[in-house]
């Protein structure tokens with residue numbers, strides 16, 4: 225994206241050009257605010273950034289990003305900046321030498337145990353193996369209370385230990401509650417109302433969101449480098465909240481990933497978009513982008529995800545201790561009226577893209593009310609659509 229230097233001091237400095245930063249930049253600009261967006265990476269899109277690799281395949285630099293939402297508001301909002309390619313994600317797990325559907329469904333059980341259960345019989349089969357748990361508190365409780373210990377160990381324990389460097393018994397229930405258990409043959413990873421990929425990729429969508437005369441974007445610029453020179457009266461922070469406060473309340477834990485991108489000389493490598501490895505390998509999953517993008521090409525590009533304690537912060541770690549630390553940062557953040565904290569790292573929430581868009585739109589609604597912002601005429605047509 226071309227960098228432009230603002231001719232006037234901006235009204236707002238937005239740190240981070242991911243979903244949170246881009247939605248707020250777009251909304252504020254449409255309401256007549258001059259916005260400067262910076263990102264320390266050399267591109268826009270945050271973790272959702274995609275690009276065409278050396279082989280000519282569209283790939284995601286920071287691992288697979290599959291868009292899904294039940295929110296018509298979020299889908300309609302993003303549809304202003306992209307057309308879509310319908311896509312329903314499917315995942316298989318490599319378990320005991322088989323490739324089985326994840327989330328667990330009827331075929332997963334029948335394949336792994338050599339059975340021919342029907343959808344009517346599966347609930348009783350699972351109930352006979354499920355362990356009663358008085359109060360579901362941990363990521364282990366969620367799974368063993370539904371499917372019992374054997375399936376838990378085959379599909380969840382090893383994967384979770386790799387992904388988080390923690391046993392599921394040490395993580396909040398919310399981590400594995402993301403994955404349902406199904407009694408039929410439904411094998412889509414998500415069942416949301418809207419499931420689609422931006423037709424020309426995420427980066428193109430971000431470029432369109434940020435393409436407004438009131439928005440300047442400077443990539444490859446860290447906040448630390450420019451904070452003393454910039455005179456914006458208000459700040460939106462979408463980076464790690466503990467970093468903003470100089471780690472004064474202690475470091476928040478984040479889980480990182482090392483991505484290994486490869487191109488193979490075959491047309492297709494695996495039967496679905498993602499294959500998970502819950503039992504062996506140091507990586508958690510391999511994603512083959514062609515399935516997501518629908519691109520036709522004689523070669524294929526894939527990404528391995530190797531979890532790691534070191535590196536860029538990607539995942540807030542859902543645990544009681546980290547929540548308590550975050551609460552202290554939240555109190556500091558709440559005391560700063562001219563700084564808005566938005567996004568996965570700034571609000572320390574394990575949120576999907578659509579949840580970040582919803583959070584950002586809700587934050588904008590509060591800003592608009594607090595500051596009595598009105599849409600500028602050029603944005604009237606857009607504003608009429610969302611009724612603000």
Ligand code: FAD
Nearest residue numbers: 240242243244264270271287289290447463567568576577
């Ligand atoms: P980010 O995308 O992290 O953007 C924050 C930006 O701020 C970054 O670009 C960073 O460089 C910049 N920044 C931080 N600090 C500074 C600083 N000091 N100075 C300048 N810039 C700074 N969600 C889904 O809905 N579906 C998926 O399939 C999916 N898959 C995922 C797979 C992986 C491997 C990961 C890690 C996440 C996935 N997500 C998925 C979640 C999704 O990435 C997030 O919900 C979304 O990207 C969060 O947007 P954000 O703007 O809050 O943060």
Ligand code: UDP
Nearest residue numbers: 326379380383384387399400402403500502
């Ligand atoms: N999980 C697992 N085995 C799997 C898939 C998921 O143990 O085959 C657990 C793991 O703890 C993971 C969590 O469920 O972190 C949520 O999975 P999801 O696919 O939503 O993870 P994300 O895409 O956010 O990395």
